[in-house]
Amino acid sequence: MRDDEQSESERNAERWIEMKVIIGFEIHEQLNTKTKLYCDSPTNYRDVPPNTHVCEVCTGMPGAKPYPVNQDAIDAAVEIALMLNCEIVKEPIYIQRKHYDYPDLPSGYQRTSLPIGRNGSLSGIGIWEVHLEEDPGKYDPITGKVDYNRSGVPLVEVVTAPEIYSPEDARNFLRELTKVLSYTGKVRPEGGTMRTDTNISIEGGARVEIKNINSIKGAYRALKFEITRQKNLRKRGVAVKRETRAFLEAQMITKTMRVKEEAEDYRYIPDPDIPPLVITSAKIESIKKTMPEAPHLKEQRFIRQYGIKKDDAWAITGEIEMADAFEEVCKEIDPKTAAPFFRHIIKKKLNFDNKTFSESGLTAGDITTILKSMNLGELTASSGELVIRGIIEEHKPALHIIEEKGLKRITEKDVVEKAVEEAIAENQRAVQDYLSGKVEALNFVVGSVMRKTRGRADAQTVLEMLKRKLEK
Numbered sequence: 001m002r003d004d005e006q007s008e009s010e011r012n013a014e015r016w017i018e019m020k021v022i023i024g025f026e027i028h029e030q031l032n033t034k035t036k037l038y039c040d041s042p043t044n045y046r047d048v049p050p051n052t053h054v055c056e057v058c059t060g061m062p063g064a065k066p067y068p069v070n071q072d073a074i075d076a077a078v079e080i081a082l083m084l085n086c087e088i089v090k091e092p093i094y095i096q097r098k099h100y101d102y103p104d105l106p107s108g109y110q111r112t113s114l115p116i117g118r119n120g121s122l123s124g125i126g127i128w129e130v131h132l133e134e135d136p137g138k139y140d141p142i143t144g145k146v147d148y149n150r151s152g153v154p155l156v157e158v159v160t161a162p163e164i165y166s167p168e169d170a171r172n173f174l175r176e177l178t179k180v181l182s183y184t185g186k187v188r189p190e191g192g193t194m195r196t197d198t199n200i201s202i203e204g205g206a207r208v209e210i211k212n213i214n215s216i217k218g219a220y221r222a223l224k225f226e227i228t229r230q231k232n233l234r235k236r237g238v239a240v241k242r243e244t245r246a247f248l249e250a251q252m253i254t255k256t257m258r259v260k261e262e263a264e265d266y267r268y269i270p271d272p273d274i275p276p277l278v279i280t281s282a283k284i285e286s287i288k289k290t291m292p293e294a295p296h297l298k299e300q301r302f303i304r305q306y307g308i309k310k311d312d313a314w315a316i317t318g319e320i321e322m323a324d325a326f327e328e329v330c331k332e333i334d335p336k337t338a339a340p341f342f343r344h345i346i347k348k349k350l351n352f353d354n355k356t357f358s359e360s361g362l363t364a365g366d367i368t369t370i371l372k373s374m375n376l377g378e379l380t381a382s383s384g385e386l387v388i389r390g391i392i393e394e395h396k397p398a399l400h401i402i403e404e405k406g407l408k409r410i411t412e413k414d415v416v417e418k419a420v421e422e423a424i425a426e427n428q429r430a431v432q433d434y435l436s437g438k439v440e441a442l443n444f445v446v447g448s449v450m451r452k453t454r455g456r457a458d459a460q461t462v463l464e465m466l467k468r469k470l471e472k
Helices: 008-018 071-083 167-184 216-235 281-290 295-306 310-316 320-329 335-353 364-375 381-394 398-404 413-426 428-435 439-452 459-470
Strands: 021-030 095-099 109-113 117-122 125-134 138-140 145-147 154-160 195-202 208-213 243-248 253-259
Touching: 021 167, 021 216, 071 117, 071 125, 071 154, 071 167, 071 281, 117 167, 154 167, 167 216, 167 295, 195 216, 208 216, 216 243, 216 253, 295 310, 295 320, 295 335, 310 320, 310 335, 320 335, 320 364, 335 364, 335 381, 364 381, 364 398, 381 398, 413 428, 413 439, 413 459, 428 439, 428 459, 439 459
Parallel strands: 208 243
Antiparallel strands: 021 154, 021 195, 095 109, 109 125, 117 125, 125 154, 138 145, 195 208, 243 253
C-alpha cells in the first residue's frame, strides 16, 4: 500500500505512537529519626502492636499542639537537598496544612513544608523541590481499621521536573536517587519505605497522576501500562482524562481513583501552631563539612583518580560501604586489578545472594589479603572467588577459609600433569573436536582439569600443558 493510500486512522495511529511521553516524579522516603516530626513518639512502627507508638499530637486529638519541628529531620532534608545539588532556601520556610479527607489523616490535614531546597539536578534530571512532610497512618480498607503508629513519621519529598521520557529512563533515575538517599544514611535502612507518585502524559494530552507505587520495579510496570493505555485511547480518538489513578501491583494495571485535584483543592494554609523554619548559612556549612561525597561525584572521581572503567566505577559506588572498602584496598593493590574483582566477583556474589556489602561480612583487609595472594601466585582467580564465597557464606576470615579448604595454588607440576592426563582420557570427544580444528573445544577440557584441582591449578599453565600433550 502506498503512503497516500493509508487511511486517516492508520496515519493517526502512527502519529500517536511517535508522540513524546513526559514523566515527572514525586518521591517520598521516610527519614531515619528516633522520634516523629511534631512529637516525641518513637518512629519504629514495625513489629509493634497497632496504635501503641502514638500520642495526642500524632493522632490529632482536639486541642493537641505540635512540638517544634524535629531538628534531625530538618538537617536530614537539608543534607539530601545538598546531595541533589539544590539551592537551600534561606528565607523563612512555612509549614502548611494540606487539607484532604481520608481515614489515615487524623487531623483532616497533612503538614508539609514549603520547599527547603530548589533547582537541583541528578543524572541530568531537574530536581524542582525538596520538602519535609509527615507520613499519614496506615488504613486498611478491607477492615476499616487505622493504625496510627506511622502517623507523623518524617518524610522527605523530592519533586522532579517532567524531564523523563521513557519507563527505562525513569527506572534508571530512581536507582540513582535511591543510591543518593542511601549514601546520606538519613533514610530508614530497612528499605521498603519509598513511595512514588508519578505524573505522566503523552504530548498534547492531559496529565495523569499514578499513586500507590512502592518500588522501582512497580514504577517501571505502572509507566509501561499507563503509556499503553493512554496511547490506545488516543488512537481511538478518546481524550485522556486528567485524573488520579492507583497502581494495582498484583494485576500490573492502573485504576481510576478520583478526578485529579488542583493545588487549590487542598486549601493550603500556613499552620498557625508552628513557627517557620530558618536555615542559616552556618547550619548549611556545618552540614556540608560532615556529609558524604555524592555517589555520582564519587563515581567520576574514581574514574579520574584511579583510572578505572566507568562500568566498574558505577558498580563499586553502588554502596558507600563498598566504595570505602575499595579505596582502602587501593592503598595496597593496583586499582585496575581491584576494580574488576569488586565488580565481577564480589558484586556478582552479592547480587546472587541478594545481600548488601555491609551485610556480607567482607572487609577491606580480607579483600586485600585475597588480591595479594593472587598477585603472588599463591591463589588462582578461581580460588580467589571461592574465598569470597566462603567469607560471605561462613562468616570466617580469608586466611581461615584458604587454610581450611586447602585453596592455595598447586605448584607441584606432577599433580597438575596427572589431572591433565585424566581429563584428556575422560573427554575424548572434546579432544577430537579440538584436533579437528574446533579450538574452543579445548576450554571444556581445561574446565575438567580445574574441577579436578578444585580451581587450584593455574588455568594458563593447564592450557599450555594440554596444547603440548595434544599437539605432539
